[in-house]
Amino acid sequence: MVPPRPFDAPIYVARPTLPPLGDYVARLEEIWKSAWLTNQGAQHEELERALVQYLGARHLSLFNNGTIALIVACRALRLGGEVITTPFTFPATAHVLSWNGITPVFADIDAETLTIDPDAIEPLITSETTGILGVHVYGTPCAVERIDGLARYYGLRVIYDGAHAFGTRISGIPIASFGDATMFSFHATKLFFTAEGGALAMADPALKQRIDLLKNFGIKDEETVVLAGINGKMNELQAALGLIVLAQVDAERARRTEIAAIYRSRLNSIEGIRLIATSPGVESSQQYCVLRVDTVGASLCRDSLYERLKRFNIFTRKYFHPLCSQFSCYRQLPSAQPGRLPNAERAAREVLSLPFYGALSNDEVQRICDAIEYCCRGGG
Secondary structure, three states, X not given: OOOOOOOOOOEOOOOOOOOOHHHHHHXXXXXXXXXXXXXXXXXXXXXXXXXXXXXXXXXXXXXXXXXXXXXXXXXXXXXXXXXXXXXXXXXXXXXXXXXXXXXXXXXXXXXXXXXXOHHHHHHHOOOOEEEEEEEOEOOEOOOHHHHHHHHHHHOOEEEEEOOOOOOOEEOOEEHHXXXXXXXXXXXXXXXXXXXXXXXXXXXXXXXXXXXXXXXEOOEEEOOEEOOOOOEOOOOHHHHHHHHHHHOOHHHHHHHXXXXXXXXXXXXXXXXXXXXXXXXXXXXXXXXXXXXXXXXXXXXXXXXXXXXXHHOOOEOOEOOOOOOHHHOOOOOXXXXXXXXXXXXXXXXXXXXXXXXXXXXXXXXXXXXXXXXXXXXXXXXX
């Protein structure tokens, strides 16, 4: 078996598809003329309006990053006590609860969608529970109707971490339509980005007003501070970049759909390997392309594949490993015990995020598949 040729330069999981520099410079010239760099300038206001339309949100508030947006969402919804969330997520999801003095309670995930399992949520609800923080994983949405139904029945608030779900729809309904608030991340690794940045989408205009106050120190006017707020504002440079990037998002998503089809056609035939599929009726964001390595059926484990691919200059990600529940700051929690989270524990051992961005050529995707197949057939 002849090994595939390694890539000359490293191939990583994500790479921002940068717009033409001249387009950004033109926006910067507008900012320079205005001498308005932050505090809801013209670029900020234009991007907020554009994203309301693109995401199908009733209201939206821009932030300097997604983590601050989630922190503010917890404060705006007056969450306290305990909030039920998933261990299968980026650290920020759990950290925003701790920063608000809230105890995270980890619920297991669905074995297929890898999102928080509503059947695991309900037994964890106590008199201390004030909310649910769900995560749309890899662009696959949570079981939003069931989660929202549980929240209504028990009088809880719901926040969705939609960092992976920019543009995701369920049966044509925008993902921003569910829960009390949905956070979107605009980090450079995301489909839509502003270098750093984020947003909260919500339906309630009163909640929008409260969030806007909280992200600007609680300042109502020049002489009035009404809330203990924080500085979470997006600046004009970020907003200007976002306006240029937004124009290319649909083309980037379409290209990623083509890349995913190549991965699926090549890799699903390998024993013990399968790509995580989009749920029926879901229009995915195409944020990530992730395979699972069956710990029983495959010829090698996920960690071995991860290491062997590096020899071909291919750098995948064990995304999410380890689980948040295994971090030193959370592992002492009763809900963090591995025996309570069997699906999450297994997923953390099996998932591997593949290089996935529009600038990858078909030939490069085929070569990545060649390397994966070579490793899985005993090479490497």
